[in-house]
Amino acid sequence: MTNSRPSQMKAVVTTGDGKSTLKYNVPVPTPGSGQVLIKVIAAAQNPSEWMMLSRYPTTDIVVGYDFSGIVEDIGPEVPAGLRKIGERVAGFVAAAVTEGGSFAEYCLADAQVLIPIPEDLSYEEASGVSMAGLTACQALWQNQNLPTPLKPISQPFPILIWGGATAVGQFAIQLAKLSGLQVITTASPKNHELLRSLGADAVFDYRDPAVAAKIVEYTGNKLAHAVDCISQGDSPTLVSASMGKNGGYVALVLKADIPRADVKGEFALVMTLFGKAFEIPMQYPAIPEHYELGKKFASIMSQLLFEGKLKSTPVKLIPNGLQDAQNWIEYQQEGKVSAEKITYRISDTP
Numbered sequence: 001m002t003n004s005r006p007s008q009m010k011a012v013v014t015t016g017d018g019k020s021t022l023k024y025n026v027p028v029p030t031p032g033s034g035q036v037l038i039k040v041i042a043a044a045q046n047p048s049e050w051m052m053l054s055r056y057p058t059t060d061i062v063v064g065y066d067f068s069g070i071v072e073d074i075g076p077e078v079p080a081g082l083r084k085i086g087e088r089v090a091g092f093v094a095a096a097v098t099e100g101g102s103f104a105e106y107c108l109a110d111a112q113v114l115i116p117i118p119e120d121l122s123y124e125e126a127s128g129v130s131m132a133g134l135t136a137c138q139a140l141w142q143n144q145n146l147p148t149p150l151k152p153i154s155q156p157f158p159i160l161i162w163g164g165a166t167a168v169g170q171f172a173i174q175l176a177k178l179s180g181l182q183v184i185t186t187a188s189p190k191n192h193e194l195l196r197s198l199g200a201d202a203v204f205d206y207r208d209p210a211v212a213a214k215i216v217e218y219t220g221n222k223l224a225h226a227v228d229c230i231s232q233g234d235s236p237t238l239v240s241a242s243m244g245k246n247g248g249y250v251a252l253v254l255k256a257d258i259p260r261a262d263v264k265g266e267f268a269l270v271m272t273l274f275g276k277a278f279e280i281p282m283q284y285p286a287i288p289e290h291y292e293l294g295k296k297f298a299s300i301m302s303q304l305l306f307e308g309k310l311k312s313t314p315v316k317l318i319p320n321g322l323q324d325a326q327n328w329i330e331y332q333q334e335g336k337v338s339a340e341k342i343t344y345r346i347s348d349t350p
């Protein structure tokens, strides 16, 4: 440990009743095998915080997944030369539910599924890229054999990104477009311009009763690939109704049934990209091949950020840092987030 690092920190911790609170005397963690210690500069919020708080009540576990910050310490068994003290990085915490997460002054992170970030990307913008961005990578490339930005195709074919204003959707739109695909998406009308600016070729209102028919018409009844960034309510039905006459494949972000035999729906969980077993609270086995994918996806995300080709989700910077995090977790649970990333600058916390 360096001399300047405190032994205790400010952090938002679980309170055992499905909620969380800011505490000032939480132990600073020590990196274990394959981990780095991050000095968190900004933390970003996902639906995962409210989902985990309400479904897996714990006490005194630090809340939060996404972070950006500085590599502060390197644990044992991290490949030599891979990480540098002082490196600017973004990432998300795999085992936040059991080991503690990122709504804190320091957090632990996997040393390899980590996204180095360029100087011209602010920590606030960078804090929200990891969980949503890697989920988008997984939806596009884990099970669908689609082109990537490393080798874009020149003959575009259509892909539907349902719920393009979600953080996952905003990255999926950009990654699919950079791969040479024709991108069709859905959002509230107020977000159509934003999604066009990210590369969407066509944007439809998901509340329009004729939305699926319009997508079928736009794609000439040939749509064969989709990412359902909502995967609940009527979205699986509307996505499958949008697919072409020969069916196809839908990547799901939540477990859901697809009501069409010729359309295959597959759910993936971004935490499997760390290649380790985990519980959330269901038990998930380790999938070592996914660790290779996680490293590859993190590298693609980092490369695109350094090349200035990827825009982060619009930042909604919360006053007073982590002080009111529980209120903002509830705000997200109430469905009030629209095309924005709730972001906490840790040094703003009183």
Ligand SMILES: NC(=O)c1ccc[n+]([C@@H]2O[C@H](COP(=O)([O-])OP(=O)(O)OC[C@H]3O[C@@H](n4cnc5c(N)ncnc54)[C@H](OP(=O)(O)O)[C@@H]3O)[C@@H](O)[C@H]2O)c1
Residues within 6 Å of the ligand: 046, 047, 048, 131, 132, 135, 162, 163, 164, 165, 166, 167, 168, 169, 186, 187, 188, 189, 191, 206, 229, 230, 233, 235, 252, 253, 254, 268, 269, 270, 271, 337, 338, 339, 340
């Ligand atoms: N599988 C995984 O590992 C994994 C990882 C990360 C996230 N997720 C899940 O992925 C989902 C998206 O997460 P996120 O953080 O990207 O979400 P988010 O940013 O919080 O999503 C907010 C957006 O959802 C859109 N939306 C709401 N209902 C919709 C509908 N019926 N059709 C289309 N769009 C709709 C809204 O669009 P408008 O504002 O345009 O109305 C809003 O902008 C969540 O359920 C999350 O739990 C899964």
